[in-house]
Amino acid sequence: MRAGVGMRLWGMIRKESLQILRDPSSISIAFVMPVVLLFLFGYGVSLDAKLIPVGIVIEQPDTASQSLAGAFDRSEFFNPRRFDTIQAAEQALNQRLIDGIVWLRNDFSSRLLSGDEAPIGVIINGVDSNQANITQGYIQGTWLAWLDHYAESRGQALPMPVSLEQRVWFNAALSSRWFLVPGLIAITMTLIGSLLTAMVVAREWERGTMEALMVTPLHRIEVLAGKLIPYFVLGMGGMLFSVALAVWQFDVPLRGSFWLLMVSSALFMLVALAIGLLISIVAKNQFVAGQMAIIITFLPAFILSGFLFDINSMPGWVQFITHLVPARYFVAILQTLFLAGDVWPVVLGNMGALLIMLLLFFTLVWRKFHKRLE
Template structure:
């Protein structure tokens, strides 16, 4: 390993990065686009849900219950004169649910008996249906408590639950999505940068010139790895700054711990990109393979959006070979919970083994020959 030749190769890569705006765009523009899309465009919460309200016999009691819906940020009530009209609106996807206060609702309440309320929820989107049902139950419970306080009586409930929400007390899906998105961004940065750049060298013929020079294959690989590692870490720091400053995601763990595990994951991602480039010597093919092999598994099978525990057993088992699975867990823990070292050590060891595996396999496949 000749240090002077290695320094020359690294300088060559930095000059190529400066002359090629696509590498800068992948490292810094791509995170901005993805963070804006997912940070502002994707939400696992349901707010301002259109819900139909049918009140057969208006009264002060029914008006107070409906007022709870109007004051909630989760609902946007729309009033209908009959249940048939409300059902038609739900069939046309104008509302996602119906609250039906039937005729004897007020009379039953005044008699002291149990009043029945009809609730219809559109179950096409199962996740949204569960959220709407839970929100309606919360509005109903609050209304019962307000009635009990107004009458000076105590609301008799057999079981009273006292909820304590850990790590994300505001229940903002953005706080959960943005840290996981950083793992997806770093997967794209690491794999695409190295895969496309090396494939471009093969297309332009500059790789043949390197093969004919005295540089060793190890120097070529390190000359590719070091500049794009630094560029990828710059993209990661930029993404973290956007997550904290723009999206107000809390960082409860140690920043240097985040930096260390990000470096481990980026080495694994760069190793995958170098391995792809050693197989595909065409930019288009390398880009397609990088997206299919790295981005899609990181997006679908890492736990970024879809819960791994809810997946079928064979698919959940397959997630163990996805590096992003371990990094998503580390990121969400560092951002939302803090430094939990028993969790970090197991996932960090998996990232280290994967980085060694991909870089070692790339080293083994790389030879100074053109076939």
């Protein structure tokens, strides 16, 4: 009896494996798509603000004003352009040639030397509020660093009531690549698990082979296992390939345990497979199943998982919805394992949420899938 079950299951697995090998799109989604996405986000997309174009307006050039302008020239964050008048700089700002203006009026040096307040005019393009805040912070930081150097060169103590000593943990270089690439692994696994599996049962209905499966001695669990195991192996292979690219191509550190990464990835892959299979059972049409998989799994994983947008910055009701997105928990696990290490409270808490989702979706799959015509 056990040998018969094993043979039937092996036959089902072999059938689905051959189907995968005969379908170039499955291999492309599992191995080509991760490469495209990783290279696109790793090299083409950056959240780092560097070489920000700013205009420098000096109404009365002298030693102090030229020294401050030189601080912007030497900064890795700015690509400054000199303008003779504020009107010319404002015109360049209106034409989107620069993102900000640093305006040193004609009394800047005299007020600075007299010990009086020497205000600097700063005008920033606020169309992109996030970029505007970053630009404002970098301008203020450059100004304060120059002011400290200026006071030191004159043998004066800069009256600063607070001394800031900052230390950045986990991503000292503040590289957005280290933040994006681990989260992107969750996006690719969502594509592999949900999108491909969403068309498994629907394909059987469209081709008329579901009736043939129903008259076989295969048990319901053997059909489900036979369909899921090949895609699980395919998804884990894509995950390993993505991790290898992240570590060796993009130099993202993996500070946590590799085996803990494997276990959490396997858990998330099972959740994605269960969701895809549930969609496939309900839809019974490949096109509809594919569209549902994109809307239900891929788009929420891309927008609401914390991969690209900070969840804490979202409205409260949207933050509540993110708890229904499995990728949210896996992205948190990936970013923790890659950048911080084995932080067990974070990893175990998110794995617990994924386990609950796994039980829920497999229960729904078991109740919805029947070996009979309806």
